[in-house]
Amino acid sequence: MTQDSARIAPEPLPPGSMVEGYRIVNKIGSGGFGVVYRAISPTGQEVAIKEYLPGALARRDGLQGVVTLAPEKNSLYRMGMRCFLEEGRALAQIDHPSVVTVLNFLHANSTVYLVMNYLEGATLQQFIMTAVSLNNPKVFRESTIRSLFDEVLGGLRVVHQHTMLHLDIKPANIFITEEDRAVLIDFGAARNVLHNDGKYLQPMFTPGFSGPEMRQRGSAIGPWTDIFAIGACIFSCMKGHPPPDAAAQEGMLRLKHYFEELRSVYSADLVDLVAACMSPTPTRRPHSVYALQKMLAPHEFVNDEPELLAPPVPLAVAIPGAKTVNPWSERIKAFSRRLA
Ligand SMILES: Nc1ncnc2c1ncn2[C@@H]1O[C@H](COP(=O)(O)OP(=O)(O)OP(=O)(O)O)[C@@H](O)[C@H]1O
């Protein structure tokens, strides 16, 4: 969810509502373009349901759950809905452990719903926050970063092979499951079409994670735009906070300064790779996700912190004294305790 979409969050369906046989349990997220619910399917399966409900264009009609909109917003609303469905259909053809699985589509309440498998775990954003609070010199170990993004890039490659783009890759849209799997969520075709109109909604992008081409009218967006965002996500895993918005001159200078700092903590190889991904000039970025994946491939680093966890620990945050062999699950549990 971006800052722009947060301003106009729509009213969610109340717990217990029925949508085509699916029972809504509770809301688990909401943004300017919809609401995500935990729900139970007619066969008793736990699912996540995303409701198309762009707050700037539509409203919920009282407790009936029906979506209403002003007549002049109808065409834009329908266009967004078509894209939401197309996005779902394209996603439904992808079967990859690092891409969220679409199970069904529903039409109800004058809108549409995307049913996905329910993921247990936490977003990468939440993991970064937990890791930062440990105050280690490295937020994530280099080997952790390489393994984690190897998985994410595996999913993104398949997305690009299906001629789709994600266009909102950021730590909040990378989910880490309790089985230690990184999964891309929140594919936003509807969001991208709606903001292109510019009449009803503010131009939408997440500062720090969007290449300059997302903001320049007439600039081509493509796989290179997702590659910029991957670089920005890796930066966040190294620094513990998002990169400055490199669209402004001042942000670009700060970014360069951060890269210099990071050289004393991570290998020059990794820092250079992230800097290349985040180049304002798309042709200077790695030329494909596959090329980036090869450059990032996990391997041993002499300057990495000693392995404190029993191998194999593909995605572990270094925790002195930890002895678990299932570090993500432990991190999730620790994270939940912190929130309790
Ligand atoms: N399949 C899923 N299983 C479990 N939780 C999910 C799932 N999909 C989404 N979520 C949760 O819901 C939150 C919001 O989902 P998502 O990122 O898709 O939408 P959003 O950011 O609100 O949307 P937008 O940016 O389009 O306005 C996620 O951060 C995650 O915590």
Ligand SMILES: [Mg+2]
């Ligand atoms: Mg999101």
